Amino acid sequence: MIRALWSAATGMQGQQLQLDVIANNLANVNTPGFKKSRVEFEDLFYQNLKLPGALTAEGTLTPVGMQIGLGVRPVAVAKLFTQGEYQLTNQELDLAIEGRGFFKVILVGEEYYTRAGNFKIDRDGYIVTSDGARLYPEFTVPTGTVKIEVTRDGIITALDSNGNVLAQSQILLYDFPNPAGLYAVGRNLFKASDAAGDEIEGVPAQNGFGTIAQGYLEMSNVDVVEEMVKMIITQRAYEANSKAVLTADNLLEMANNLKR
């Protein structure tokens, strides 16, 4: 009875975590460059009550063993790096990556990676994220610039009112063998990790990297309907597990009432 109580409790805990993840996905439905997460479950270990091939009361060998599972365990909250939708913004510093890759930004000396391409210009002319993290390699927009152009292969050009080139540079993209292993730090930023593998540097539209679309933003890849359906399933699964707890509790109560 105690086993059933704990098995069902792990089920409830797992569904609770699932709900936390769904809530966060839904909260970020409008966050540029946000990638949805999903909880990956696996069954917990099994208790072997009887091994296959044990001797029965009759003297024959049991054909099958007796294993009792002890619940469920969330093994990972994995980010799904599917492409988000594009939103046309016509802002010249809104850059969307179509395909693989991340922008690299430097914030207080630390390297971060992001797919949120809503860049701005800070007071020193650097291209920065909304949080002030500088795009790497750094690009300074010279004074007198009226137009910034970014080609699909990542060449950024600052032009003055006469169409003269004031500065030109190459935006680089970075990727990892396993982006799902990146460490999400919030503020649309990711940090490299051992699980993600070694950083790969590349030029947009080359060697498998994605292209850059100027004037577009990559929106969140959260699908509201999908999350709603998941929420229903989560709630019902939580309820079902609570019923198992209730039944175990009933049984215990009845057992306790045996002795008058």
Next chain:
Amino acid sequence: MNGIRINPHLGLLETLEAAQLIERKLTITANNLANVDTPGYKADGLTFIEVLMKKIGPKYIKIYKETLPFIRKEQGILEYTGEPLHFAIVGEGFFKVQTPYGIAYTRAGNFTLDAGRRLVTPEGYPVLANGTPVVVDPGMTREGFITMENSKLQVSPEGILSIDMTEIGRLDVVTFDDYSKLKKLGKNLYISDGAQERRSENYEIKQGYIEKSNVNPLKEMVNLLEINRTFEAIQKSIRGLDEAIERLLTISQK
């Protein structure tokens, strides 16, 4: 002394045994419900078989209940995730994975790539194709590629993995003649425990899908009701026996 000989414990022992079996059933039901959202999970079931037991005491014959566990093999429903590294098996078979416990088998196809670009389970165990871990190397088929969209990795219904139409291996999808020998290891894994594996014939691999748990919550709810009522009946019969023995003892005191 030719009076009736009653073993006052007889009934009590049997009800106790029944209570223990019911507890076991509850544990299995609770575990099924806990795994209602575990990919590739196959529900456990329990049937009771009656075994005649003769060997206790000279005249003592009693019916002994054995439990016979089984794994429900029914196909779980498919959930569309759109992730190119998620594979579902429709039909018979298991993916083969390399684990620290040796070769294990799984139906959970929520795979990902690790730092070394190997196709792995969420625990990090490599998935095997032609007996070796699958390495998804972008440069393998196109010169100079250092990264690529995961969707470039294609899997055919037969499990043949390819990048840009170039075959890189065939997933080992195996099945067993004797499923009853399979042992659940946890972590969505099975080990064969002596059962002979063979290549599965009747299957289809679906890319971008995950096979969900085949636990039917309705069935499990009915099980819970049944368990509750059966246990109540057992409790009533223990009470009844208790009262009968009490009366017997009062009569004998007179």
